[in-house]
Amino acid sequence: MPKSFTEAEFLAHVAAVQAQDPVLSPLMAGIVTALFLEIAADSRIFAKLFGIEHALVLREINQLTDPDAPVVIARRDARTQRTYLKLTVKGEALCRLIP
DSSP states (O other), rough: OOOOOOOHHHHHHHHHHHHHHHTTTTHHHHHHHHTTTSSOOBHHHHHHHHHHHHHHHHHHHHHHSTTTTTTEEEEEOOOTTEEEEEEEEHHHHHTOOOO
């Protein structure tokens, strides 16, 4: 069961992740943080929780599908376009460095 986080705590974590990897956009750092904090494990839930268009979330995910990315696509639902994500070793390391 995920712990609850204030908006300020979440945003501070996102900023810290992005500071460690400046290649990440704020939205991608938010996705990484949401995965780490067990807030959202798929693109639709993330989009709904944060009031962001699902297409924008999918675009960010697709831009970071290289082998050195902090997330990996675990599976996709072709009908809904829901994309399930997992943190890679790099993603875990980015998040674990933050107090």
